[in-house]
Amino acid sequence: MKNLIQITIIVTIGMFLHSYGYTQESTAKIIINDSLKSAIDLEGVIIIGDSTSSKTEDFKSVEGQRTDEIIEDLQGVNIIRRGNYAAEPTFRGMSSGQLSMTIDGMKIFGACTDKMDPVSSYVSSNNLESITVSSNNNHACQGSNIGGGFDFQTKQAQFNSHKEISGSAGIGYQTNGNGRLADFNVNYGDSAWALNLNANYQKFDNYKAGGGQTIKYTQFEKVNFALSSNWMPSNTEILKAQFIYDDAYNVGYPALPMDVSFAGGRIYSLSYKKYFTNSTLFLKAYGNNITHIMDDTKREFVPMHMDMPGKSDTYGVFAKSEFNIGERHQILINPDYYYNVSFADMKMYPNDPNRPEEPVMYMITWPDVRRHSGSLLIQDRFTINSQTELKYSGKIEYVTSKIFSEFGIQQLEVIGKDGNIPSTYILGNGNAVLTYQMNKSTQLFGQIGYAERQPTVSEGFGYYLFNSMDGYDYIGIPDLRKETALKTSIGFNWQKDKTVLETKIYHYQFQDYIIGIVDSTYDGMTIGSNGVKVYENIPSASISGFEVKLNTTLFKTVRFQNQTQFTYGIDHQNNPLQMIPPLQNASKFGYSYKQVKIQLEAVIAAMQNNPRIDAGETTTPSYGIINISGQAPIKLLQQSTSISVSINNLFDSNYWDHLDWNSIPRPGRSFIVNLRMRF
Numbered sequence: 001m002k003n004l005i006q007i008t009i010i011v012t013i014g015m016f017l018h019s020y021g022y023t024q025e026s027t028a029k030i031i032i033n034d035s036l037k038s039a040i041d042l043e044g045v046i047i048i049g050d051s052t053s054s055k056t057e058d059f060k061s062v063e064g065q066r067t068d069e070i071i072e073d074l075q076g077v078n079i080i081r082r083g084n085y086a087a088e089p090t091f092r093g094m095s096s097g098q099l100s101m102t103i104d105g106m107k108i109f110g111a112c113t114d115k116m117d118p119v120s121s122y123v124s125s126n127n128l129e130s131i132t133v134s135s136n137n138n139h140a141c142q143g144s145n146i147g148g149g150f151d152f153q154t155k156q157a158q159f160n161s162h163k164e165i166s167g168s169a170g171i172g173y174q175t176n177g178n179g180r181l182a183d184f185n186v187n188y189g190d191s192a193w194a195l196n197l198n199a200n201y202q203k204f205d206n207y208k209a210g211g212g213q214t215i216k217y218t219q220f221e222k223v224n225f226a227l228s229s230n231w232m233p234s235n236t237e238i239l240k241a242q243f244i245y246d247d248a249y250n251v252g253y254p255a256l257p258m259d260v261s262f263a264g265g266r267i268y269s270l271s272y273k274k275y276f277t278n279s280t281l282f283l284k285a286y287g288n289n290i291t292h293i294m295d296d297t298k299r300e301f302v303p304m305h306m307d308m309p310g311k312s313d314t315y316g317v318f319a320k321s322e323f324n325i326g327e328r329h330q331i332l333i334n335p336d337y338y339y340n341v342s343f344a345d346m347k348m349y350p351n352d353p354n355r356p357e358e359p360v361m362y363m364i365t366w367p368d369v370r371r372h373s374g375s376l377l378i379q380d381r382f383t384i385n386s387q388t389e390l391k392y393s394g395k396i397e398y399v400t401s402k403i404f405s406e407f408g409i410q411q412l413e414v415i416g417k418d419g420n421i422p423s424t425y426i427l428g429n430g431n432a433v434l435t436y437q438m439n440k441s442t443q444l445f446g447q448i449g450y451a452e453r454q455p456t457v458s459e460g461f462g463y464y465l466f467n468s469m470d471g472y473d474y475i476g477i478p479d480l481r482k483e484t485a486l487k488t489s490i491g492f493n494w495q496k497d498k499t500v501l502e503t504k505i506y507h508y509q510f511q512d513y514i515i516g517i518v519d520s521t522y523d524g525m526t527i528g529s530n531g532v533k534v535y536e537n538i539p540s541a542s543i544s545g546f547e548v549k550l551n552t553t554l555f556k557t558v559r560f561q562n563q564t565q566f567t568y569g570i571d572h573q574n575n576p577l578q579m580i581p582p583l584q585n586a587s588k589f590g591y592s593y594k595q596v597k598i599q600l601e602a603v604i605a606a607m608q609n610n611p612r613i614d615a616g617e618t619t620t621p622s623y624g625i626i627n628i629s630g631q632a633p634i635k636l637l638q639q640s641t642s643i644s645v646s647i648n649n650l651f652d653s654n655y656w657d658h659l660d661w662n663s664i665p666r667p668g669r670s671f672i673v674n675l676r677m678r679f
């Protein structure tokens, strides 16, 4: 009832405010994901079909927003929260192994057996240039997977910038959680050299949920530096070097039994691009080293203290060559190789005063799994006629993984598995998108694809990984079959003047869907666990849904955006799949006059009464929240300065999303103030 009243209030206020507020520009259809292009050519990458992209200027309505808050705004995207930091992005009810996540095309695999460190946690919001979310895994040189992927494009150093040295610095404060934020960016660019340094710092204490209850273990501290440098040795060549340094300390995870004392990422790359008359060649070599240390020393009532470090090292190289065959075919060839090492272990310290002789116990949870992957993608963008275009692609990937820890192999023998045999998969992926420009304002598209993925390191090799959502220890199986899916989507875009309407319907039909199934022949190892689940292939599953987005102008001065999304997922026995978001609607009203901007946002989520009970899910009530923000220029020290003030969760609602693990309430009302100076 309370929720119904709130929703009514939200809608009423929304209608009333038709005559005020706004900021969001229409979604960028063109992503200039290579900022250097402007120095040479102006043509961007055009995303065709079933994808969403967002440029920084579009989503950054509020200064000081965090990366996961930005991601959550994207169409088809929801986030899984286990705490206040590093939420895990999902796309249409698919997560982790079903999606690929890359930063500037680089493959990165988190080092946490509990998914506390999704790839997005290693990019800071002020270093983000754009995010592309695509249902077609082939477009952006990503790994084989089912659901598509996210690519996070970072800021690049700009040549010939309007000033040789330019940049910005900002500080912010958030009342709820005592959040302190600071960031800094400086760019140097002449005609041949460019350098960009970006820094970001955040520190939060525990936040309060709506109503005032303090949510313990929601604190975190994070620092991120990114350096990118570009050099143009000639008019047609660019050489880039990039380094990202990211450290997080003392990160609480209230939905899990453990926190993180340290999570660190070192991400580096070198790339080369050459423009020819009718083609381009791009080469990139990269590496990243991710360290993750979980501990429970800050928790009360720990029956057995544990140390759980993990690491993931990835090295890769890929090439992309684009060229034209005749007038109608634009070909992309993309060979790709990467190597990943994943290792995680745990030490358990018994502290039963009656049994002081109990020794420290040791276990390896990711047994030094070394994975090699090589793939080749070929794509043709075929212009059939002036109205119709067909983009089709095929990708083949060979991937092999082997355990290198003797101890890990012995552990598997205990449960009757031979860990000496490498697990090898040949993965085939194919995709076709047909777009038809019906008339000046209407574009239709239809997409069909077939996709295969290998099991993740946890699904294939995890050993007694505790899942605090359902309370089971999970065991991976090295000889799981690959998961496959047939996927289709259709939709249309309609655009006239400043109004854009985008609609999509999609369906994914899985075979050999990978999921944990209770196996009562094993006993749980974690104290208090419900038992053991083993990863298995179930015969089938499906996910379907729709997305609608409207962007328009009301009363000439107010920008209005409305996004609706719905996902429905079931397994072969018609039981609901886990982590499926309910119907959601988000509206934004924005008003801007000169440099003053005001925005009102209303988010409504329906109840989710279709939980997967055996995954530990419960029904989730509906909720509605309102956020308000405003930004204005001020004069300070003769510099261009702006101040922004926001109120998040205006009515202090006590709510949580269906995808928030163990129903931990999200933050209540919070005031945020941010001061930014540009030079």
Ligand SMILES: [Cu+2]
Residues within 6 Å of the ligand: 112, 113, 114, 115, 116, 117, 260, 292, 294
């Ligand atoms: Cu972790």
